[in-house]
Amino acid sequence: MTTWTAEAPAGGPGVSGTDRSAVPSRAFDSLTADPAKRAAYRFDPYAREGLELFRSPGARAWLQATTSVVLKPDAVAGRRCGMILDVLEEEGWQPVGARLFRFDPVLTREIWRYQFNAASQQRIAVVDHLLGAGPSMVVLLHDTRRDAYLPASVRLTAAKGAADPRDAHGRDLRSRFGRVNGLFNFVHTADEPADVVREVRLMSYRTGTEWVRAALAQETPRAGGPCPARSLLPELEREIPAHDLDAERSVRRLAGRSDCWGALARGSGDPARVEDWLSALRETGVPSGTARWDVLSVLTAWIDCNEPGVAPILATVTPADWRNHA
Template sequence: MTVKTERAHHATTPMTADLLTRIGVDGADLSTHLGDTYVLEAIEHLDRMGVEADWFAARCSLLLLKPDAVVARGVAPTLDWLAAHRWRILHAARVESGRHLARALWQTSWARASVERRRLADLLVEMCDSMVLLVTDDHSAVGAADGAVGVSAGAVEDVEGAVGVSAGAVGGESATVRLTREKGPTDPTAGAPGELRHSLGHRSYLLNLVHTPDTPVEVLREWAIMLDESGREACLQDVIDGGVGVAERVAALAGELYSQTPVREFGRAVAAERVAAQMNAAAARLAPPGPDLTDDRVCADMLRSAWANGIDLDPWSVIVLGSHVLPMTSDPTRRECR
């Protein structure tokens, strides 16, 4: 099903500020987001397609299955968890990973990340592409698109009435705040049964498998970061159609990613042994004789020595070992700086 016409493109207006205020943005954050091209691009695209931005930001969220989730074959367990927690998938897409995506998505945490964490994160996003799911907790709206979320018959045929929100659908806790809470914390020691990360086997601060936007405005921003214009067009068409065929799309994407990405071991000991063997093979003089691979400092020194001397190591082993033995933040008072 398609919307017959598009709305005219519009620049930043007082209506944009009103929208951001309605989804919880205020103070200095309001000025920041009014100047954020990703946020503005998202709002404009939603408006052109006739999808209500209030509803999209408040009742939808994004769930990014990172490269480590692909390596761990985490798609099926994620789908089971979403169904058990009454999340409805509206769209699935492959997201090209890379250093620029990492910096755009995690700009706040990136500013306090250690040099080592940045190096490890860059290695991780180069392992393979990611998968993003657009999900909603809105099960109430039924419309012209055979059960489309937030779509009424009049809204699809008459784009002057935007596809999107039914009365009261924006109130209460936002979908992305709920999903972020249910996903579980970044600290693996603080996780609990029932949380998504716990269900997937959360390993470390770095290898945390999945990502969600923290706030409704971040849903808008990250949607525009992850998907280009044609990708967003396809996403919104799926929203209008109510997510018809999305299960098949997820299965196809998982098959593509799995065929291109081997399963790997997440264990620290295996990674340490591989790194030590490669260090010895490449430059025996740089590897300590009979290193104690249970000592975090010894393993950290091996990785730093390899970087300093330009020694190529197995990227996955570096990621796994580094996630256990290297500091994750430049702030020594934070627990993950260990």
């Protein structure tokens, strides 16, 4: 296997004249339109390992035509997964591989390493309980309607729309999926090819790489066969109960309980009292079963997701960025 060779700057040997990355300075040129990301990912261990995973013949072309989407536990609870796959296929994204995996606090922070700096303390308090509520599914998607200048990942990210419903535009995909709030937004997508490289490698620590290599080996994705994602839906839904994800109904249901959540629903059932709920979350965690989703429905509806005035370390690239880059 070919390995990356560290680039020695003109300063010569020695610590002061040695590059601090084994990844060539232009390794990500065709994979991101963001100069800051090209620089950061040279020092990112997951991006570096991902480059090795995607070194097979044709892998760079594959990365332009293929992307990834994660169906999160809220999509399962809301029974949106089948509909999400329907809409994606209608819009030209054909599933070519899928695996189940589980988020944990470390994976969550590493996937969003360059965005989590802008997350509010309230969001940080809630997100692990949400993403840890059950299995998620990562799906590789081949773009059958790819724009000549846009990678599949960029087209999907632009079509997906913002996490927050207040920033929705037209018929973005998350609106069509029935996005509820900034955390109950059902899907996560890799922003551009560099992120496909990094995030698939991160998730492959849990899923293995065989299924990724099998998708890479498909010269032309098979059409008309069984969908690799749909066959996994029954397993997802066996573990996560169906829920309406409605905050007002959840407060009413919780009010009938005899525990701290019932007391909060009866005495602090107002968004202005969200800190009371977050305090209980820190002290007791979430209940089991459908009550877990009642609590999460209330909290995700009431919290502020982002720190005001704080921008993520790496911003989401736009189609315009890519057309300029091309």
